[in-house]
Amino acid sequence: MNDRITPRRLKGFRDMLPEAMMPREHVIETAKAVYRSYGFSPIDTPALEFSEILLGKGGDESDKQLYRFEDAGGRDVALRFDLTVPLARFVAQHAGDLGMPFKRYHVGAVWRGERPQRGRYREFVQCDFDTIGTGSIAADIETGLVISDLLDALGFERFSIRINNRRVLAGLLDRLGLAASSVPVLRALDKLAKVGADAVRAELVETAGTTEAQADEIVGLGGLGDDVDTVLDGLGSLVVGSEIGERGRRELIAVVEGMQRTPAGGRLVVDVATARGLDYYTGTVYETYLDDLPGIGSICSGGRYDDLASLYTSQRLPGVGASLGVDRLLAAMEELGMTRAARTPAEVLVLMFGDERLADLVALADGLRRGGLAVELFPDARKLGNQLRYADRRGHRLAVIVGETEWEAGTAQIKDLATGESREVRRPELAAVCREALGR
């Protein structure tokens, strides 16, 4: 055929092959199960919105990255670039129906026309949860618990949830007379872990226009240490006399007290230097680091905000939530050896012989499935060596072989594909022996 089309994909976009997609589905399904266990409900919104809904919500940079076009009906439309702006539109539009508080999770693709680079894609999945319509600190505490349960459920053993409260920072800046420079100050402070105290001090003086003494006090936030009680004590003098600062400290203490009553307490670090870039946050902020891979950055971040949907409604909707960094988390799991390299969800491969036994093998595989196993039946009667190589490549764990000899003897061979060992079992016991071999 001369007019064959070269199969190719747009730059910055990914095909997910089974070996990448299986751990991805596991992470997303685990996250959903944890969200649900706290009463967060799933929602979904269209990938396409009117452009005016999306424009100007994420700043100039995000406007430039919009996939925006005119549809066949002449409407100015664009692909969503995050799940927060659609949530705001959704809540404003359905507030009467939803009732408050409203707890939702949303897992979906978003699109940004960024310059493609290592680890950055033009299409990626966000996995957010939020509690909207309440200012209660109970929701702040639960946000931390969800993060902790989620990483536990994924099998992470060493991680820390670093929390802070924006009001503490606001109080400190207030006391130092720097409230007007909060954006450049917080931007500098956010780099503390990465670039160190001297560089941040220099940026504060040169870019944010603080005095040397002010810079010392701000950088001193990072020196309060890791012990929760010490930090909270130390904070007292930093914000004393600032109403907003003292409120922030009280909220921080309440979040700590709540989390400490659960297993999540052991994951908690109060880090008063955590600012989080987004202007959007007004209270508690969260970042989550893996102790074994601090360099990859926060894998779950979020915070409290005062007003979700002021662009679309006069109803004031405070909330708190966080977003799981699915790509980053998967990269970490792979680096830490937490994902099994398999390309099939089926543990067992039943090998195929000639057509005359087809219906028998279909029934045998079906019986194993009803016995609680995930089972693939190889469709073609290829040489056994070929079928076994296929099983190795795919990552099946057991091969079940029933040739004419075994049919007549009422038995089956089970081959463990990791060890290469085979054993013969009576067919009525096949499912039980397979389950046992798989450690179940």
Add this chain to the structure above:
Amino acid sequence: MNDRITPRRLKGFRDMLPEAMMPREHVIETAKAVYRSYGFSPIDTPALEFSEILLGKGGDESDKQLYRFEDAGGRDVALRFDLTVPLARFVAQHAGDLGMPFKRYHVGAVWRGERPQRGRYREFVQCDFDTIGTGSIAADIETGLVISDLLDALGFERFSIRINNRRVLAGLLDRLGLAASSVPVLRALDKLAKVGADAVRAELVETAGTTEAQADEIVGLGGLGDDVDTVLDGLGSLVVGSEIGERGRRELIAVVEGMQRTPAGGRLVVDVATARGLDYYTGTVYETYLDDLPGIGSICSGGRYDDLASLYTSQRLPGVGASLGVDRLLAAMEELGMTRAARTPAEVLVLMFGDERLADLVALADGLRRGGLAVELFPDARKLGNQLRYADRRGHRLAVIVGETEWEAGTAQIKDLATGESREVRRPELAAVCREALGR
């Protein structure tokens, strides 16, 4: 604020509220679990493709419905309108990596700029599974088993899987000398269940240009009845002497024999009048009907095809698969009362009292979660009546009430929100009593 933006959504697109999204996630997760149990692996492909990949694959109608535009880099791109064309591109591009046979499932949104109408949307989810790279009838049998297991797992008790083989129809047309008119003939035949024998006979003669006698033989296909053995016998004389027809009959018999060895056999109907519109299919075809709602049409359809990716590769890739109609299935489940009207995944709502007990209630809710329950903690200390009304509206099943009296007595009140009955239990037994009240 004067420049507030009206929150609105594009026509033909949907917001999924929790009450719609919860059963949807259940259906999709159930489908994935069944697909996996047969060794189908998940994949994903980008929502956006080069337009040339998508154009001309689904016919003129589908080209006109494409969401097609020029991206910021001047590339001619479009949103995928199904998951089959991207699968073909994917398999052609990764064939070396994937190895054959390749069994994949793919759940994802697709976009078509159709005229919006009841039950038709411009964005909807497809939920497909396919076995590629084998002509073995084993894969045809398993396709039927997957459909059967899937509907079983969703709780359907009365449904039938109607199968046919395109080669049987080709053989009949061959024998009748109508091979050249197969498109209008099959189009007419496909309407048999809907419009009846007389109307189809008329269309065959008038539009497809058959003789009265030919029309009688074709319409006679529908008269073979529902008994599998009778149909297969009757078929013998219809296709006798046509090589392709006899091959089709042999394949049909093999699929029936395979399926009959499993519980899916009880769902099987051989319906030689099932043609399925798509030209694409060449062998076995599947349609699935709910006995209690035949009018909604087939909820899971598919078939065998000869060559998936001939537009992108010279490698011949036969395959077989089917697609679950998620929207149609959900409409049926709602109509049959199979979905619980709830807006929360949390069975239990723990009511909130004043701030002084906040950390205690956080710990109590956390303990219930660790006891295997999905638990929401109401965040604000509103009046109990308000909190209970919230629980009713949301669809929580139990409310847990621990006021100061209960704290001191070491107890908790459990209120069954369906019956309105309350009981007091000792707190260490709270999780166990809740589980019991929920029938677990």
